Amino acid sequence: MIAEYLTTRFGLPEWLACGGVALVQCLILLGIMMFAAALFTWMERKVAGRIQDRLGPTRVGGRFGWLQSVADGVKLLAKEDLIPGEADGLLFRLAPYVSFCAAFCVYLALPFSNGWVAQHLNVGVFFIVAIAGLEVFGVILGGYSSASKWSLYGAMREAAQVVSYEVPLGLCVVIPVMVAGTLDLVAIGNMQRGWGVNWLVFHNPFLFITFFIYALCTLASTNRAPFDLAEAESELVAGFLTEYSGFRWSVFFMAEYGSMYAMSGLGAILFLGGWHGPIPLAEMLGLSYANHAVLGWLGDLLGAGNFLCKAFLGVAAMMWLRWTLPRLRIDQVMTTCLKYCVPLAAAMFVGTMLWTYALPGGLLPRSTPLGAVAEAPPWTAPRAARGERP
Amino acid sequence: MPVERVDPELVEFDVRTDEMLINMGPQHPSTHGVLRLVLRTDGEVVSSAAPHIGYLHRCAEKIGENVSPRQWIPYTDRMDYLAGMNMNLGWAMTVEKLMDLEVSEKTRHLRVIVCELNRIASHLVAAGTYGLDLGSFTPFLYCFREREKILNLFEAVCGARLTYSYIAPGGLIADLPPGWLEACERCLGELQAVVPELHAMLTSNEIFIRRTAGVGVLSPEMAIDYGCSGPVLRGSGVKWDLRRDGQPPVARMYEDYRFEVIAQVDGSYPRDQEYPPVPPEAVVGDCWHRFYVRMLEVVQSIGLVRQAIEHYRRSAGPVSEPIKITQKLPRGEAYLETEAPKGQMGFLVVGDGTAIPWRVRARSSCFCNLSVLTEISRGCLLADIPAILGSLDIVLGEIDR
Numbered sequence: 001m002i003a004e005y006l007t008t009r010f011g012l013p014e015w016l017a018c019g020g021v022a023l024v025q026c027l028i029l030l031g032i033m034m035f036a037a038a039l040f041t042w043m044e045r046k047v048a049g050r051i052q053d054r055l056g057p058t059r060v061g062g063r064f065g066w067l068q069s070v071a072d073g074v075k076l077l078a079k080e081d082l083i084p085g086e087a088d089g090l091l092f093r094l095a096p097y098v099s100f101c102a103a104f105c106v107y108l109a110l111p112f113s114n115g116w117v118a119q120h121l122n123v124g125v126f127f128i129v130a131i132a133g134l135e136v137f138g139v140i141l142g143g144y145s146s147a148s149k150w151s152l153y154g155a156m157r158e159a160a161q162v163v164s165y166e167v168p169l170g171l172c173v174v175i176p177v178m179v180a181g182t183l184d185l186v187a188i189g190n191m192q193r194g195w196g197v198n199w200l201v202f203h204n205p206f207l208f209i210t211f212f213i214y215a216l217c218t219l220a221s222t223n224r225a226p227f228d229l230a231e232a233e234s235e236l237v238a239g240f241l242t243e244y245s246g247f248r249w250s251v252f253f254m255a256e257y258g259s260m261y262a263m264s265g266l267g268a269i270l271f272l273g274g275w276h277g278p279i280p281l282a283e284m285l286g287l288s289y290a291n292h293a294v295l296g297w298l299g300d301l302l303g304a305g306n307f308l309c310k311a312f313l314g315v316a317a318m319m320w321l322r323w324t325l326p327r328l329r330i331d332q333v334m335t336t337c338l339k340y341c342v343p344l345a346a347a348m349f350v351g352t353m354l355w356t357y358a359l360p361g362g363l364l365p366r367s368t369p370l371g372a373v374a375e376a377p378p379w380t381a382p383r384a385a386r387g388e389r390p
Numbered sequence: 391m392p393v394e395r396v397d398p399e400l401v402e403f404d405v406r407t408d409e410m411l412i413n414m415g416p417q418h419p420s421t422h423g424v425l426r427l428v429l430r431t432d433g434e435v436v437s438s439a440a441p442h443i444g445y446l447h448r449c450a451e452k453i454g455e456n457v458s459p460r461q462w463i464p465y466t467d468r469m470d471y472l473a474g475m476n477m478n479l480g481w482a483m484t485v486e487k488l489m490d491l492e493v494s495e496k497t498r499h500l501r502v503i504v505c506e507l508n509r510i511a512s513h514l515v516a517a518g519t520y521g522l523d524l525g526s527f528t529p530f531l532y533c534f535r536e537r538e539k540i541l542n543l544f545e546a547v548c549g550a551r552l553t554y555s556y557i558a559p560g561g562l563i564a565d566l567p568p569g570w571l572e573a574c575e576r577c578l579g580e581l582q583a584v585v586p587e588l589h590a591m592l593t594s595n596e597i598f599i600r601r602t603a604g605v606g607v608l609s610p611e612m613a614i615d616y617g618c619s620g621p622v623l624r625g626s627g628v629k630w631d632l633r634r635d636g637q638p639p640v641a642r643m644y645e646d647y648r649f650e651v652i653a654q655v656d657g658s659y660p661r662d663q664e665y666p667p668v669p670p671e672a673v674v675g676d677c678w679h680r681f682y683v684r685m686l687e688v689v690q691s692i693g694l695v696r697q698a699i700e701h702y703r704r705s706a707g708p709v710s711e712p713i714k715i716t717q718k719l720p721r722g723e724a725y726l727e728t729e730a731p732k733g734q735m736g737f738l739v740v741g742d743g744t745a746i747p748w749r750v751r752a753r754s755s756c757f758c759n760l761s762v763l764t765e766i767s768r769g770c771l772l773a774d775i776p777a778i779l780g781s782l783d784i785v786l787g788e789i790d791r
Contacts, residue, residue: 331771332601
């Protein structure tokens with residue numbers, strides 16, 4: 001939209017306009033991701049501290065130690081750039097960026113509010129699941145190229161675990177998609193407009209259970225405790241991270257937090273109403289494009305706040321679990337996946353299929369939107385829908 | 391050696407290409423010090439684990455043959471550095487046995503107080519680091535928070551938080567400071583409140599049970615054959631505790647105390663307190679039972695300290711003075727084993743009429759407990775190695791001495 005505006009108004013060549021806009025979008029997303037990673041690093045320490053009956057960081061940046069992540073970042077950047085002598089230098093250097101790129105690319109298709117998405121894809125769900133799965137390559141490369149047996153163990157565990165959990169994760173993602181009838185994340189989000197009962201998680205009992213399977217698979221596929229076998233410090237020293245230090249280590253770290261936030265954001269859109277709160281505040285206040293463009297924009301801003309909060313809560317739950325539970329063993333991780341998650345997710349799939357056939361409206365009566373329906377601004381529709389060349 | 395003609399297929403199987411040798415340690419987060427395990431692994435399965443020790447050897451016994459018994463007390467602190475009081479006690483009682491010394495009643499009960507407190511502290515470290523070995527961080531901090539309170543009490547008694555040198559041959563270096571018993575009772579009350587928390591986070595946690603139940607099963611016969619002792623032996627269902635079954639000086643120390651040896655016999659533990667039930671997956675002698683025995687002993691020791699405080703209050707007179715550095719030892723030898731938190735700690739002393747022993751020897755319980763590792767970890771998974779090692783609760787300072 002902006003690119004078209006630049007082309008028509010200022011006569012910029014199309015490639016320049018599109019490229020510039022893409023660059024700006026990427027920078028904004030990168031900023032969001034970096035900020036999220038910094039925030040979560042700090043939050044993890046505070047949460048861990050509070051759960052363990054201590055204070056966590058308190059010194060850097062005033063009372064709550066909120067500059068701790070910056071201090072950590074500076075420390076990591078100032079560290080010696082160390083590559084083990086036996087390591088495969090090229091792959092060793094490449095690995096963190098593979099992971100980071102995969103985690104970052106997820107944000108390209110992740111809508112933060114009604115139409116607030118860097119690249120509106122009509123197959124957004126598919127894109128995100130596919131790209132998020134690429135993160136494992138960085139881990140495998142890093143573990144393999146470190147020339148350490150512990151790293152290799154970490155990499156192999158990660159490969160086995162993530163590849164296995166892709167299956168139930170994919171199934172869990174497909175179920176809300178099936179109910180929604182579209183792979184377009186913006187459309188799925190907008191479908192859950194209205195009161196909280198319209199959220200897909202409350203659509204039918206099967207979807208409700210699917211949400212928890214999804215949460216479990218998210219933990220496993222983002223490599224978080226109790227599924228953090230790839231970096232199990234009591235067994236594998238630090239797993240695939242054993243030989244990494246300084247900046248490369250922190251890139252892996254950012255990738256982990258980035259994908260945690262992305263996966264929990266995806267869950268928020270697919271199950272928890274996306275940018276629609278439990279109470280349709282925006283509609284009650286008349287913040288819609290039907291009234292005024294600015295009001296509509298304000299409504300979307302409120303939605304973005306909603307979405308960020310939900311994704312944030314998801315991450316907080318992950319942290320809570322990490323500091324509470326012991327780690328599973330590799331055979332138990334695989335059993336959980338193959339014996340419980342996959343059959344259960346498949347059963348939920350069949351159940352939802354039958355349910356949608358019998359009761360297409362869902363169990364609870366869908367609340368009717370209050371007042372004027374918040375229409376999406378015209379530019380958020382995919383190009384094809386606007387009658388343009390895709 | 392003559393070359394034999396063998397089936398090529400056998401050669402194929404003889405050359406082990408699918409196995410990997412890994413050094414776990416001496417720098418590894420979960421070997422509890424500087425232990426080195428050489429693991430032979432096939433993927434995640436460990437076909438053998440061989441412990442290599444000696445990285446913390448400090449010639450303690452040889453030093454003991456060059457200093458007088460009173461001077462060797464600080465070296466015993468540094469054996470099992472998590473239970474310095476119990477190490478002091480073992481050496482002090484051995485020397486007392488050689489010299490035929492009797493300590494006053496008040497000294498005896500005060501020794502029970504500090505030793506049982508130290509047993510609690512040691513078991514708390516064992517429980518906390520065991521959680522760490524299984525990937526659970528939080529119980530570790532909870533346990534250390536409680537242990538700090540006990541260390542504060544010790545600091546008030548003798549000025550040290552880790553290496554106490556409080557119990558010396560012949561008596562104790564000091565009596566309790568005023569107000570100490572009340573502080574101790576407060577601390578015990580707080581401890582008792584924390585035990586259910588630990589049970590909730592570890593003992594009855596589903597993942598914890600699945601990680602430990604049926605893992606590293608040590609049969610009672612094997613435990614006895616290898617000379618295991620302490621919670622490792624009792625976790626295998628053998629009712630043996632030197633506080634009850636020991637040689638006269640040790641058993642006499644506890645003769646006024648009511649307690650039951652904690653071991654599962656005939657499918658049940660002595661039920662004198664509320665604690666979570668044994669899960670159906672658990673087999674006697676597995677990691678879960680070893681952990682459980684320690685947790686029950688914490689509560690038992692709290693009770694023992696309470697009894698000892700009562701006895702101490704009732705007994706009159708001063709505490710016994712320790713022997714002098716120049717005190718000559720009689721000719722002869724004495725060997726005594728005491729029930730330390732980790733097992734039976736034995737000391738041998740041979741006197742030749744001078745102030746300096748002719749021979750000193752320490753028998754480490756952790757050494758014997760560690761020796762079963764190879765047997766009970768055969769064919770387990772890589773992640774079970776820290777689980778088994780943690781459940782044996784070893785301290786390398788005591789093994790290497």
